[in-house]
Amino acid sequence: MKQATKALHCGYVKDKEITMSVPIYMSTAYDFGTTDFAASSFNLEQGTDNVYTRVGNPTSAIFERRFAEVEGGSGALAVASGMGAIFTSILNVAESGDNIVVSTQLYGGTVTLFSQTLRRLGIEARFCDLEDLQNTESLIDDKTKALFFETISNPSICVPNFDALITLANKYGIITIVDNTVATPILCQPLLLGADIVVHSASKYIGGQGNAIGGLIVERKNLSEKIKDNVRYPEFNTPEVSYRGIVFADSVVSPILFTFRARMVVVRDTGTAISPMNSWILMQGLETLALRIKQHSLNGLAVAQWLESQDTIKKVNYPLLENDKNYTNGKKYLTKGASGLVSFEVADFETAKKILDKVELFSIVANIGDSKSIINHSASTTHQQLSPDELEKAGVSAGLIRLSVGIEDIEDLIADLDSAINS
Numbered sequence: 437m438k439q440a441t442k443a444l445h446c447g448y449v450k451d452k453e454i455t456m457s458v459p460i461y462m463s464t465a466y467d468f469g470t471t472d473f474a475a476s477s478f479n480l481e482q483g484t485d486n487v488y489t490r491v492g493n494p495t496s497a498i499f500e501r502r503f504a505e506v507e508g509g510s511g512a513l514a515v516a517s518g519m520g521a522i523f524t525s526i527l528n529v530a531e532s533g534d535n536i537v538v539s540t541q542l543y544g545g546t547v548t549l550f551s552q553t554l555r556r557l558g559i560e561a562r563f564c565d566l567e568d569l570q571n572t573e574s575l576i577d578d579k580t581k582a583l584f585f586e587t588i589s590n591p592s593i594c595v596p597n598f599d600a601l602i603t604l605a606n607k608y609g610i611i612t613i614v615d616n617t618v619a620t621p622i623l624c625q626p627l628l629l630g631a632d633i634v635v636h637s638a639s640k641y642i643g644g645q646g647n648a649i650g651g652l653i654v655e656r657k658n659l660s661e662k663i664k665d666n667v668r669y670p671e672f673n674t675p676e677v678s679y680r681g682i683v684f685a686d687s688v689v690s691p692i693l694f695t696f697r698a699r700m701v702v703v704r705d706t707g708t709a710i711s712p713m714n715s716w717i718l719m720q721g722l723e724t725l726a727l728r729i730k731q732h733s734l735n736g737l738a739v740a741q742w743l744e745s746q747d748t749i750k751k752v753n754y755p756l757l758e759n760d761k762n763y764t765n766g767k768k769y770l771t772k773g774a775s776g777l778v779s780f781e782v783a784d785f786e787t788a789k790k791i792l793d794k795v796e797l798f799s800i801v802a803n804i805g806d807s808k809s810i811i812n813h814s815a816s817t818t819h820q821q822l823s824p825d826e827l828e829k830a831g832v833s834a835g836l837i838r839l840s841v842g843i844e845d846i847e848d849l850i851a852d853l854d855s856a857i858n859s
């Protein structure tokens with residue numbers, strides 16, 4: 437089955453009694469029926485997540501199964517937000533004293549999570565330019581628990597060399613975590629390239645209408661083989677006190693280790709659970725993702741090409757422009773398009789401000805991935821919290837404007853940009 441079909445049908449077993457639309461189970465808890473069943477559920481012997489909605493819910497389970505299929509993984513876990521997905525996956529492998537090696541080209545929220553909040557928890561994020569493989573390798577040591585990067589970085593729009601980075605991580609038995617929010621599984625499937633974990637903000641292209649926050653963690657098929665008996669990951673290979681000493685890697689309940697432990701330990705304890713209502717809303721988006729992201733990508737490329745032809749624009753970032761520094765990786769890994777994320781540099785802060793205040797179809801919104809076009813000035817909004825040094829590392833200059841090109845008619849979009857930029 438192809439992805440567009442999976443996005444509509446997987447994970448939901450229909451019979452004549454059941455609705456065409458997935459039902460929303462607004463229930464906090466589930467009737468166990470007998471004390472024995474209740475006890476064994478709590479001890480992870482039943483293979484059911486229907487204990488309490490903080491750890492699982494039937495509507496969310498449909499979303500998770502369907503998304504795992506579309507992403508090409510063995511299992512998925514839906515959580516409250518993209519940040520929740522990132523935090524949960526890091527906590528699933530790292531503790532105080534550990535470190536993670538991460539790209540400097542990351543979403544602003546991820547940068548502050550890594551550089552501030554994780555630091556306060558004793559987990560060190562080692563930021564580095566992943567193009568410099570030698571330096572990246574030199575940062576890895578016995579306490580390195582993950583290598584983290586984005587497929588298409590937001591807002592700097594870089595595309596990493598997947599093959600080189602995955603080979604490097606595998607050399608040391610380290611888990612690679614890829615934020616695939618901007619590419620979506622339709623444009624790139626990191627798990628099929630050998631990455632171990634994919635995380636998403638489902639609030640963006642997956643939802644597609646800008647109306648619900650959610651996140652996803654998806655794991656590669658056979659990831660358990662990499663985790664089992666790997667001394668880097670004791671939390672999977674030593675007895676878990678909170679479940680009467682079970683060893684996750686030996687657990688017969690679920691061979692899908694990473695998301696299983698993330699759910700049953702990390703989300704159970706931190707409460708980053710998704711609401712079943714949001715799972716349902718985001719699933720509506722998922723059903724049309726393949727169609728939408730194709731149009732976003734066509735419009736994104738057309739806008740990038742048009743911007744490139746304008747004398748007043750200093751620089752345009754889009755991985756499928758031949759002059760872009762990411763073109764080699766973009767062409768290799770984004771064969772079906774590069775999304776609606778385009779950024780460009782104008783002379784200075786004031787010029788950027790003038791353009792933002794003049795456009796009409798593009799809204800000034802701190803978001804991406806909505807079907808409606810969005811314009812954003814990173815230095816004064818999403819990246820405001822970063823220091824000048826961090827800004828430079830994230831590739832954000834004072835005149836950088838980020839567009840999330842929507843699926844409106846391309847002629848209207850270019851006319852709007854033209855009048856804002858050139859008049």
Ligand SMILES: *Cc1c(COP(=O)(O)O)cnc(C)c1O
Nearest residue numbers: 517518519543590617637639650
């Ligand atoms: C928005 C975004 C996030 C955070 O997702 P939320 O759902 O807003 O928590 C993480 N990574 C990337 C690349 C994003 O664009």
